[in-house]
């Protein structure tokens with residue numbers, strides 16, 4: 015083995031939004047940090063994401079993490095690089111049944127300190143005239159926002175670097191060993207390791223199962239003002255967290271540029287990154303059903319990404335089962351941009367032996383060792 | 385709607401026209417599609433005022449039996465089918481075999497002022513003039529490299545423009561050597577001589593290039609670098625093009641291997657123009673810049689191959705090889721002066737869709753990383769212009785292909801056959 019071993023207080027493997035947040039949080043406490051990333055910063059799932067900062071309320075643990083993180087995101091509201099835009103989230107009900115369910119969701123969000131309110135059909139259309147007629151109403155979460163995830167990841171890495179963090183760019187972590195990590199050029203870095211490699215987690219930690227859940231997105235040319243809020247269907251959670259092999263849901267976002275970003279699709283068993291015309295068709299048809307005017311808009315690009323998905327849908331945040339000084343933060347599925355900041359704080363608290371602000375138990379990787 | 389063709393030809397320039405003609409001669413059901421309203425491609429682009437070249441007229445008249453699909457823009461590819469957008473809707477065209485004849489586009493390099501109104505490509509301004517854009521009486525400076533400068537000057541003059549000069553970046557010695565070699569292709573030598581004769585009186589300066597465009601709201605003049613120093617000229621239009629690069633986006637989307645030895649990829653084909661994907665052939669500029677004669681011969685070869693006649697295609701091989709050697713000659717003589725890479729400064733826009741200046745790309749050595757951080761290449765042209773320029777400047781190769789090839793209506797991507805704006809307004813309930 016060639017090369018001497020540099021040592022650090024924490025070696026973060028992977029510079030997606032999760033790894034970048036962890037490196038930022040650790041360096042802010044004066045830890046000596048290394049980051050290892052083979053590709054562009056934020057070039058994995060983070061580059062594909064919509065960047066919607068959103069609280070989902072169907073799992074209490076996920077809601078707690080999101081709520082904690084959304085509070086932390088407020089400090090990025092004025093940061094140019096974040097392209098933070100507080101467009102709010104507008105959940106759309108097709109019928110009275112969906113609208114009735116929204117009331118329960120509002121109560122759950124309120125319990126987690128997230129403000130939301132019910133809209134009748136008339137106020138819904140006043141807020142979003144492009145929506146199709148005949149919808150029952152909606153639920154408005156005014157304070158939610160969208161950001162541009164890869165630039166945030168870049169910013170976080172640079173901020174960490176400004177505090178002395180060393181970036182091993184273009185390098186891949188080859189293997190973990192007791193007391194450190196070995197890179198693909200045979201360099202060894204010594205110190206506690208935090209693995210934040212998203213979908214690639216099993217390469218380094220095969221005992222922690224992870225599936226890649228593919229998604230498609232379409233971006234249009236600029237149509238400022240056509241829609242004003244991030245729009246989702248209230249039936250979204252069924253699609254987002256169901257286990258069906260493939261599903262689509264209405265999920266449309268106004269970018270600060272005036273462009274419109276259209277999602278969302280979910281597929282297991284699709285391992286190649288190529289665009290599937292039939293998934294794009296299903297996804298777009300769904301969006302036309304809610305916003306018919308989308309049909310005539312010019313699409314510039316379609317792309318895909320993979321959501322790192324654990325068997326129970328919760329991220330792994332904590333110590334690697336049975337290992338010493340090995341930590342993991344991965345598996346945030348479709349919410350990792352939202353929950354990255356809270357995940358990072360929680361991780362650094364655990365690593366430093368402090369009590370995190372929220373209960374870490376639901377995310378403990380030990381649940382897989384049981 | 386889904387329509388099937390035994391042979392589908394994408395691109396109706398000289399290569400595509402020849403391919404369609406060859407394929408239909410075997411009795412195949414042939415479709416020839418192009419995004420333009422008229423067949424002809426670049427060199428035979430329809431001119432609203434001037435008559436077509438006899439060869440172009442013949443090639444277009446020979447299309448009997450071929451289904452001409454004008455204003456059909458290929459936006460995505462599916463296995464054995466292309467999704468095309470038309471002015472009123474979209475179609476899925478399936479094929480037994482496909483000929484890619486998607487041609488080339490102009491290489492534009494950024495220089496200070498190049499985004500001012502009135503600054504275009506050389507071929508770009510030529511195309512505009514043919515489409516009826518008024519150039520009569522306008523003072524035009526042409527710059528860049530290669531035979532296209534002369535062709536553009538010729539067309540512009542025929543449309544009444546006052547061409548002040550042509551500025552070829554290659555040195556006088558190189559251009560002389562090119563002219564000398566040209567004798568091995570007598571037809572081309574004659575063509576070139578004719579062109580020079582028609583352009584007598586228009587200065588042709590070698591070793592000379594446009595350093596900067598000057599103006600406020602629009603271009604008013606150009607700073608020109610010559611072997612004898614820098615000088616400034618006034619003009620109304622400035623047309624600068626540095627040669628051509630193959631259009632490989634459709635091929636890439638279909639999964640065809642590209643040859644990426646140079647800064648600009650081309651479609652990889654074997655001697656009989658087969659791409660790496662079964663039943664897909666490529667011809668003309670898409671396989672590497674070679675000019676009109678190569679395009680016509682390769683088109684015919686690919687058309688025969690697509691219709692299953694290997695012998696007829698093979699018979700054209702010697703002629704094709706000879707013409708390809710001309711392409712190599714062009715490439716050798718019109719390589720770009722390294723100084724052209726230094727023209728753009730920190731503040732010069734590279735990506736005009738997203739307003740990204742060259743300085744913003746400092747520190748990035750990868751197209752994707754630069755794009756994610758700066759939006760360079762994310763706009764309507766999807767890096768077709770800036771990505772190509774940055775590859776030429778030696779910064780980084782262009783990123784991978786993603787649909788759509790050109791901006792397309794969402795309705796098209798959704799596979800809707802008919803598009804009417806009224807439909808979209810009326811809408812339907814979810």
Ligand SMILES: Cc1cc2nc3c(=O)[nH]c(=O)nc-3n(C[C@H](O)[C@H](O)[C@H](O)COP(=O)(O)OP(=O)(O)OC[C@H]3O[C@@H](n4cnc5c(N)ncnc54)[C@H](O)[C@@H]3O)c2cc1C
Pocket residue numbers: 027028029030031032033050051052053054055056057058059060061062063064065066067068185186187188210211212213214217218228229230231318319320321322343344345346347348349350351352353
């Ligand atoms: C289509 C789509 C839309 C989405 N929309 C949203 C949204 O609106 N809101 C939201 O909150 N979330 C959204 N997400 C989810 C979000 O993108 C992910 O949860 C999040 O980006 C995960 O971040 P990560 O850092 O864990 O993973 P990644 O961004 O994938 O980062 C992992 C990094 O690890 C690196 N790596 C891998 N192996 C190694 C190794 N051996 N050594 C070193 N480095 C390695 C990779 O190169 C990569 O950069 C979306 C996801 C998709 C796919």
Ligand SMILES: Cc1cc2nc3c(=O)[nH]c(=O)nc-3n(C[C@H](O)[C@H](O)[C@H](O)COP(=O)(O)OP(=O)(O)OC[C@H]3O[C@@H](n4cnc5c(N)ncnc54)[C@H](O)[C@@H]3O)c2cc1C
Pocket residue numbers: 394395396397398399400417418419420424425426427428456457458459485486487488489490506507508510511532535536628631634667668669670675676679789
């Ligand atoms: C701007 C410009 C000006 C030129 N001027 C001259 C000139 O004056 N003289 C000269 O000798 N040579 C000129 N050339 C060189 C010219 O490219 C070749 O000589 C000749 O036209 C090559 O024939 P081709 O059939 O390979 O390609 P082209 O003539 O370029 O034809 C390709 C065709 O494919 C179509 N196409 C491409 N992609 C798609 C898609 N996705 N969907 C639908 N249709 C598509 C295009 O619309 C085009 O009609 C010019 C080139 C350019 C780029």
